[in-house]
Amino acid sequence: MGTTMVSSKFSSFSYCSSRRIAATINVPKIKVTKISTPRPPNKDLVAELNYLNNYISATSTTHAKENPCYSNISTNSSTAPRTSTPNSIEAVKLHLIMEIVAERMEMHKNIGAQRDNWNCLLTTSVNMITLSAATMVGLAAVGSSGAPIVALKVSSTILYMAATGLLVVMNKIQPSQLVEEQRNAARLFKQLHGELRTRLSVGNPSENYVNEAMEKVLALDRAYPLPLLGSMLEKFPQTVEPAVWWPRQKQRCVRKEEFGGIGNLKGKNGWDASLEDEMKKVVMVLRKKDMEDYLRLAKGVLNFNKVLAVSGPLLTGLAALGSVFLGSVNASWPAMLGVIGGASASVVNTLEHGGQVGMAFEMYRTTTGFFKLMEESIELNINEQDPHKRENGELFEIKVALQLSRSLSELRQFTASISSSYKENDCEEFASKLF
Template identity: 80%
Template sequence: MGTNMLSSKCSSFSYFSPRRIAVSIDVPKIKVKNISTARLPNRSLVAELDYLHKYIPTTTTTHTKEDPYYSKINTNDSTTSGTSTPNSMEEVKLHLIMDVVADRIEMHKNIGAQRDNWNRLLVTSVNMITLSASAMVGLAAASPSGAHIVALKVSSTILYMAATGLILVMNKIQPSQLAEEQRNAARLFKQLHGELRTRLSLGNPSENDVEEAMEKVLALDGAYPLPLLGSMLEKLPRTVEPAVWWPRQKQRSRRKEELGGKLKGKNGWDARSEAEMRKIGMILRKKDMAEYLRLGKQVLNFNKVLAVSGPLLSGLAALGSCFLGSVSSSWPVMVGVIGGALASVVNTLEHGGQVGMVFEMYRANSGFFKLMEESIELNIAEEDPHKRENGELFEIKVALQLGRSLSELRQFAAAVSSSHEERDFEEFASKLF
């Protein structure tokens, strides 16, 4: 009996004990007291990064072991190949010249667009004024005599005189030619900007590079002036000469590492390449440049005839409108109407057809060939091949400027050499224009 009671108590205890334990368990509250943490550096993270950025990549300052960041700097130095040096004064000067050149590009671009707009507005305005005056003369001749005839006569005379003055101003400044000058200047300044960028990418510029860049900027400023008064180029010159936008070329030493690594042998030059370049320079002078000068002279003469005819016709029309109704003859009406119509035609042909722009284009093209010829002669005349431009690179540059491949350029030079008379050689050196 006692044994059964003991077993029942044990079984009941084993049955109820898990619940009693679960209920009776009391999780103690954990109180966070002082926790030992790593000691932060005195400097903030921003200050530390600024310090590392300041001393690691840009300077070669030596640090001592007392420096708190000596270990970090030393580790960084061991993982990097080297540190960059500060920019030299020549690099700073070239960057300054590049900024000036970029500003010149924007100036010539904006002023060129403005002067092109001048040409369009002036052509339209002068034609409208001239045709309106011609219509007034016709109305005055067809109407019976009265006060309105006097008004039409005076109005047409004023309009013809205004048109004559505007045509004289347009013929003097040639807005289409001005716009072409600014377009050429912007293109050449962009070319100079690219040359300076390439020179800086090669590294280690010299003082000669700085002086040469400044001379080119000043030469471009003189060749394509911005103001109209005082320094404007003559738009109707007596003789046609090539445009010159480069400084006087002179013999100068070139680094052997320039544009293509260390030079070997004769700097890419040999007897064959010298003969080829000599023949190409001769053809450029006798064929290409002479042809564009001839075309420029023809366009200039045509432009001079138009420049005289326009104001002359409008002036005669103004004279005819003045005598309208004063004489019994019909010649004032004929002169007033026909003169105004012809004046508008001449003005449209001269300025609407942009004859001045065509002349400037021919003049600039002849200048381009003159520059190539001078470059070829300068390199050939230099006895020391290491003071020349690299022969292979110079040949590539000449071929691309003439719109030819290297094989075409060599075949062209061979054809010139095989011909008996260079003057009778029909092909031009340039295939570009």
């Protein structure tokens, strides 16, 4: 009987324990609602950053008053956004400049395509007008007198006058040269866009870099203007000078920390006496060989283009004069002048605008500007006394070698073959193998 009582008590105890466990497990679930921080409606990125900064600092101050143990955490959380906010603002500014640069690039690309169509259509139209007028003069010369002959004379005169006016406008604006300007502008804006994207990927852009980026955009706008009236570049300048599309370079105060993550640098930021001597020789060859040669080519193309620009309207004007006197004098010179002048004018027009002589002049001028930019960049680094304010020497040597389309070994062999007392005839090879 004692055994029966013990077993009944044990069974009742196990039953109660199971009820307690079941009661413990079957606790009703409590729904937890998310607490969202208030966000400012319809604010831009900078205003939102300022709002979050103020919200975090206010929240941390309240918690610090309620719980003194929270003071250290609130101090760290409130100071972190304040140190990153200036960098975020500069990043926003660079993003804005990148949008402007991308827009400029697209504008120059579209306008360049439009002006290329101008060149093709105007060249074809003027040639058709001139040849049609020359044909009418020939028909009028072999025909008998009468109303049809007068109609041919008047029509040929009108066509020659129209061709003369169109040629004057075309020779003034030089559509092929305008197209080359827009091509260069689109390429340089694309290059600037890549530089800004690289700076943003590196991180922590400074205010000075933002100002430099804005100066580069404005310098490109001045070098390659979009409108034709007022600010168009002079197509027939008195003196040929290299194209300049960069702002005046200044001595930059570069912090040593900026070069810390690039690589293993030497004691003088990658610079030594041999590298300075190598860069000086590159500058001498660029100045005396490459720049002089391309300036000479640019001057020759400019003079040739001036002759063609004057000859085209002059020939169509003489042809119009011959068509006016056709049949009025008993001589063959009006017919000869009308036919030969029109044919010669079409040849000159095709050679000038179909051959894109203005484009060749702008190409030579831009190439000379590329060499001038290299020269200024090298001299800027060499003249800087503090090596840590220069560009890194190892990276700068690689950049110069690639801009000249040479390897490092080729560049060093080339500069080693040049004596220190460099003269114009000491070196037969040009510095650049790209152009």
